[in-house]
Amino acid sequence: MRTSWEEAGWERLxxxxxxxxxxxxxxxxxxxxxxxxxxxxxxxxxxxxxxxxRRTIRGVLGREVTHVALTHPHFDHVLGxxxxxxxxxxxxxxxxxxxxxxxxxxxxxxxxxGVAPEAAAEAADLLVAPHHHVHGQLTVELGDRQxxxxxxxxxxxxxxxxxxxxxxxxxxxxxxxGDLVEESGEPxxxxxxLPRQWPGALDRxxxxxxxxxxxxxxxxxxxxxxxxxAQRDALAARYGVAPA
Numbered sequence: 229m230r231t232s233w234e235e236a237g238w239e240r241l242x243x244x245x246x247x248x249x250x251x252x253x254x255x256x257x258x259x260x261x262x263x264x265x266x267x268x269x270x271x272x273x274x275x276x277x278x279x280x281x282r283r284t285i286r287g288v289l290g291r292e293v294t295h296v297a298l299t300h301p302h303f304d305h306v307l308g309x310x311x312x313x314x315x316x317x318x319x320x321x322x323x324x325x326x327x328x329x330x331x332x333x334x335x336x337x338x339x340x341x342g343v344a345p346e347a348a349a350e351a352a353d354l355l356v357a358p359h360h361h362v363h364g365q366l367t368v369e370l371g372d373r374q375x376x377x378x379x380x381x382x383x384x385x386x387x388x389x390x391x392x393x394x395x396x397x398x399x400x401x402x403x404x405x406g407d408l409v410e411e412s413g414e415p416x417x418x419x420x421x422l423p424r425q426w427p428g429a430l431d432r433x434x435x436x437x438x439x440x441x442x443x444x445x446x447x448x449x450x451x452x453x454x455x456x457x458a459q460r461d462a463l464a465a466r467y468g469v470a471p472a
Contacts, residue, residue, distance in 0.1 A: 238288070250304075254412055256446055258404045260391070264294075264371030266293045268312070295370070297389060297404075318368070327355055376391070378391075378392060378436050383421070384429075391403070400440050402444060407446035409451065412447045424469055430460035434460070
């Protein structure tokens with residue numbers, strides 16, 4: 229018997245579109261369902277997370293995930309990917325090489341943030357790199373629905389991917405932003421951030437979604453274009469970038 233998104237612990241964003249804020253690090257996981265395909269946006273921090281996400285999506289849709297889009301290379305967004313065996317994985321150009329090169333760094337980062345060492349090691353060892361590399365924009369067909377993947381970075385990292393779900397039927401566009409946008413706290417500029425280029429990435433994100441889109445941050449509540457623009461301006465001021 230199928231459950232609803234809400235019963236499964238997800239927030240419904242539109243027809244066939246939902247997201248879940250994961251416990252622990254509050255990272256957002258998205259799902260987009262078409263007539264013949266299902267895309268998950270990010271996969272959680274462990275293989276257990278990934279397996280649980282796969283199970284709950286199947287419980288709502290009655291179908292398996294067919295595509296994975298990874299928004300950026302941080303542990304809480306990528307380490308569940310191996311739970312989606314046989315699924316097509318997409319990421320910004322260069323992400324795959326980085327993930328293959330930096331397995332030890334991902335494991336260390338996950339452990340430092342509280343993932344059990346055994347779970348972090350297992351997920352890093354089995355990590356799946358993207359099969360498809362997005363240089364500019366790439367349209368993915370999910371049957372009756374097209375999803376646009378856009379390499380809008382660098383900014384939060386050198387490999388930031390946004391996922392646009394086109395609107396229609398009175399529903400607005402929905403943009404999964406990864407950690408380019410954060411609502412539950414200040415945007416986190418770690419050692420792999422390119423902060424002076426981050427405002428430009430947000431300009432590209434706003435051009436992608438437009439004024440009426442719903443923007444889904446990597447952490448926190450869904451926001452609007454005004455919020456994204458304010459965060460862009462705050463980052464520009466913080467890092468000495470001229471206004472757009």
